[in-house]
Amino acid sequence: MKKHIVFSLLAGFVGFTACESLELDLTENPNALVDSQADVDFFLNSIQEDFVRHLDGDANFDPNDNFVSGGNTNGDGLSNIGLELTRVDNLNGRQYLSAYQGSDFNDEWTNAYTGILKDIRTMTPLAEAADQVHHIGIAQFIEAYVISSLVDFFGDIPYDEALQGTANLNPNVDGGASVYDAALTLLDAAIANFEASASSDPAYDLFYDNDYDAWVTAANTLKMKLYLQRRLVDGSALSSFQTIVDAGDYITTTGEDFEYKWGATSVTNPDTRHPRYGLNYQAAGAGDYMSNWLMNFMDTTDDPRIRYYYYRQTDAVPGADIAPNEEVLNCSLEAPPQHYIDGGFTFCYLRNGYWGRDHGDTDGVPPDGFLRTTYGVYPYGGRFDDDSFQGIGPGQGGAGAGITPIVTATLVDFMVAEKEMVENDPAGAAIALEAGMRKSIAKAMSFGSLDSGADFSFAPSMTDVDTYVQSIIDAFNDATAMEDKWDILGEQYLIAQFGMGVDCYNFYRRTGYPRTLQPNLEPDPGTFIRSMFYPSNVVNTNSSISQKGDQTQTVFWDNNPTAPEAN
Template sequence: MKNIFKYISLAMFAGLLLVTSCESVELDLAGNPNELTPDQSSPDLFLNSIQTDFATFTELMSWNGGDLVRISYLNGRNYQNIANYAPAQLNLEWNIAYQGDNGEVLASGLEVNGILADIRAMAPVAEETELFHHTAIGQFIEAYTMVTLVDFFGDVPYSEAIQGDAETPILNPNVDSGASIYDAALQLLDDAIANFERDVVTEPANDFYYGGNWDNWIKAANTLKMKIYLQRRLVDPSAVDNFNAIVTSGNYISESSEDLQFRWGTNAVQPDVRHPRYADNYTPSGGVDYLPNWLMNYMNINEDPRTRYYFYRQVNAVPGEEVPPNEETLACSLEPTPQHYTDGGFTFCTLPNGYWGRDHGQNAGIPPDGFTRTVYGVYPSGGKFDDSSFKGISVGSGGAGAGITPILLASWVDFMRAEVAMLTNPTAAKDLVLAGITKSVAKVTSFGTLDSGADLSFAPTQGNIDNFINNIDTLFTNADDDGKWDVLAEQYFVSLFGNGIDGYNFYRRTGFPTTLQPNLEPEPGAFVRSLNYPADFVNNNSSVDPKPNQEVQVFWDTNPAAPTFPPSN
């Protein structure tokens, strides 16, 4: 459940970096110290803002995608009227991508500048002083941001965005086709790779992602190119060959040590730099977000060794399971199972052993369950490892928020390669699925040490891990082609926990998995194929009209229209 206010702390982080890093203390020389012009700020300050805004943007878009594919919890029983996807609720991510505005962020007293605006401001100074690595990071982030906007919104402004000068700005930029923006992103990444390879006199003061490892940045750029080719493979006959050419080169993210991720801190005030999912849930009043029953159930029945790292149970029993139903704390525990859940064999409302979440689309009110619902664990949010102690949560407990925002991981690349292999060679796809699982499990289980107070004797043994991987091997081997796609997709979605962007893309691109828990509403309407344009965009731009609905498909999504596709909604 996306709570817009939790991102105020992220905006403060970005804004305070910009202010506290400033070389000049004469802030009265600027009309707004958080909107410094090139002559008032250095490229390092712009790059700081670009990098932190990028982490914020990725978190926001992760929620938007994850909610729809059960990687996080969706609150809404009619797809076309879900509150979190209303135009007014999408302003923040739009403004962070383009140019900071006077929206919710100002409640903190500070505001983000916007990724594209800061890149445009940094570019001439970085070019003039030959700060090629500053430029290259900006080019990578611009490519990722614009591709993500296309994936979620379709045609968006680009060639006219943040253009013009102070006297004649382009106030009503037209949209560009998604396909042309993809092409531009590929060119940006080629330019970024060339710039990462150049020698510089002055390196960035802060590289929050790779700490100045430019070889890893080049691998990330090539990996993003692989992702772009994969996403448009339905409309680009050369996409798979281009994808495989990068695989053959070997110059992409293939080891977890090369993962692209943003690491959060533990400071809680002035600014709050903790992982946003931690900050939102480890509070004096308990948890705020619900976790999806489909994902928790799927991982539990398969004895997934990542379960105790993803989910922290505050209690050991759920009403309607080990204890009697309770109308006040879990009203659905007294309700009959919907017929379409019964017919499909889906779990409803409750899970055993304290896994207290919500079904897909459940939009009931909020009962007093802040200290009973399951919350985010130690991965990726820096919360608590579940050692069956059921001690509850508090501010600062567990890893104190020192988690990560995953952006491009080696395990995900294995699943991307498995998707391509499934087109011609399912046997090779199985090996890649198992490789992806192995990398994901190793990465996730390494996070247990973040929770210094946990009893790690509850951590999975190597035998537990081997048994799990062998079981997935058997499931894949014994399945028909559709079943193999389901296993691949299910395991890919599990590995994507913490970032739902690629899960949403995969689901629209392939239609798998077909095993997802359906919406609680028997007839929820057409599945969301792209998001509404944000209110700030359509209300303030005379060049664009609102979308007719959320059934509009992005350029690479050539699959049948809803409701026949995707099969699970």
């Protein structure tokens, strides 16, 4: 067992444990406490921490967490991968086959199995013996999310035979559909536990502070998400979704959002800042490149969220506002590829200081850490863009006190809009689309207060917001083809889900929209990734799992005959 430190808004709490094993052998460390001596609260704290890392990874490869091997991804986490593939963030990979390798997912797999799921298996009998049913309910909710998201990214995964220790070191995979069924069963059990009386509540509920009515609401909403996710292969999915809507107990306001709030009380041991902040607000400047597609789309449509999503370190990009510069932006001296010209896509540089990269750009890293655009105040806790155009550094803006949005009221509105579109009710979809956009914009704008030093005379007015929302709704209603309406819905879905890539990746594969995304720089990048390679560590240690030949294998709910059009 290894020591962890809770990264929460509660500064100073430092003593919980989590079990560690590079395989699924679950062997015990003779120098540590045995499981029967462990505290249920310690286990639950570790489960909650590792769950957030499952989505957003880490910023400093802390040896005390499960994200230590690195890989090709900056900071890891499933959300990061989904954002990159859908152009919400930048993808570094001109060939999809090589963009992500099995080694890139070792941390996520280890964190899920020998972190989260193993700790749940160990904690549960201890909690049952003490009648701590609320601890168990939270663990069941988290397990349901984790196993369903593993299916979303990898397809069939070990579940029924997993986590049996030396009794089975080579667990077989279960079909993704059966794992989804197990997730729904877990959520029903979680709801029952939330509604029951417990002998004691968790010392630290990092999501709802022991409000179990809120937990029930979140569990119902996660069930809605799972039903919608499998609607292509489950004829009863939409009716099951609607049954929850009709009952009314699901997330409808942003105050009910299921999200993790990063405390930003410490930089190390543990780093309690949002990982994307920690990877970009560095002494050496920004570490990530932003998506040229999304920045351009938001800039040219006057999206009121853009100053909250992005912070520009300069007001001019070589090739656009100033002369090309080979040293800091090599592509500013290059001609765009023919398929970019034919499709009318932006290439390399954008106006107004939005300095990012195109989808698939694999250029090296020039000395542009204090020039490239970086993440803003929402949701990562960075700076509000007030045209100050200053180089960024540690502690600026919100100091990393952002959020990991997981299941939100905005997502619910977009799920309802999707259902209405599937049922050929674009008028109903327009109502839900507007509601989702307004919630998304209001939430992003509320984060401005994190950056106390910003000049908010540059903040959008309510007139700006109304004008923008109406322009999108008018375009949606005026579109005569359903495909064009889907494109508009898809574009707004991706923008609203900024910071949560699991649902972006799922939506894009499930619907195939929007078709308007910037394609890969490579004219023939290969088929879009329909599922990920299995992690190298499990393929090398589990004889029951063979590596996929490529990433074109679909997960069980994805029966689309072709990959998304915007390859």
